[in-house]
Amino acid sequence: MKPTHIEHIGIAVKSLNDSIPYYEEVLGLKCYSVEEVVDQKVKTAFFMVGQTKIELLEATSEESPIAKFIEKKGEGIHHLAFAMEDVAEALTHAEGKGIQLIDKQPRPGAEGLMIGFMHPKSTGGVLTEFCAKKK
Ligand code: ZN
Numbered sequence: 001m002k003p004t005h006i007e008h009i010g011i012a013v014k015s016l017n018d019s020i021p022y023y024e025e026v027l028g029l030k031c032y033s034v035e036e037v038v039d040q041k042v043k044t045a046f047f048m049v050g051q052t053k054i055e056l057l058e059a060t061s062e063e064s065p066i067a068k069f070i071e072k073k074g075e076g077i078h079h080l081a082f083a084m085e086d087v088a089e090a091l092t093h094a095e096g097k098g099i100q101l102i103d104k105q106p107r108p109g110a111e112g113l114m115i116g117f118m119h120p121k122s123t124g125g126v127l128t129e130f131c132a133k134k135k
Contacts, residue, residue, distance in 0.1 A: 001084075003083055003130075008046075010080070011054060023054065023056075031045050080129070082128070082130055112133075
């Protein structure tokens with residue numbers, strides 16, 4: 001039960017349009033996908049760095065967790081996502097170790113992945129996500 005790699009780093013931004021040029025023009029990355037995840041009230045933009053993605057997250061509503069995050073902490077790193085073989089197994093394993101889960105069950109995320117979050121209270125302050133390709 002260990003991650004194969006860092007699947008992505010989630011970064012909360014106020015505006016995708018204002019943030020994308022930094023990643024493209026300064027870092028030389030290419031935004032290959034912009035996707036709205038209605039369920040999570042966010043719009044995402046993706047860049048590939050090796051086998052890891054940078055996922056920019058913009059709130060689509062004031063109710064969005066991203067809007068609340070930015071209000072409290074400002075723009076910046078929001079979460080860390082580990083690529084796992086199986087999200088359900090990873091969540092069960094973590095819960096067995098006393099970790100507080102946000103998602104008891106895997107749910108669909110961006111990019112066609114199954115995802116599940118652990119609570120930052122249990123993970124040293126880092127909102128942590130497991131993701132896996134759908135089986
Ligand atoms: Zn994520």
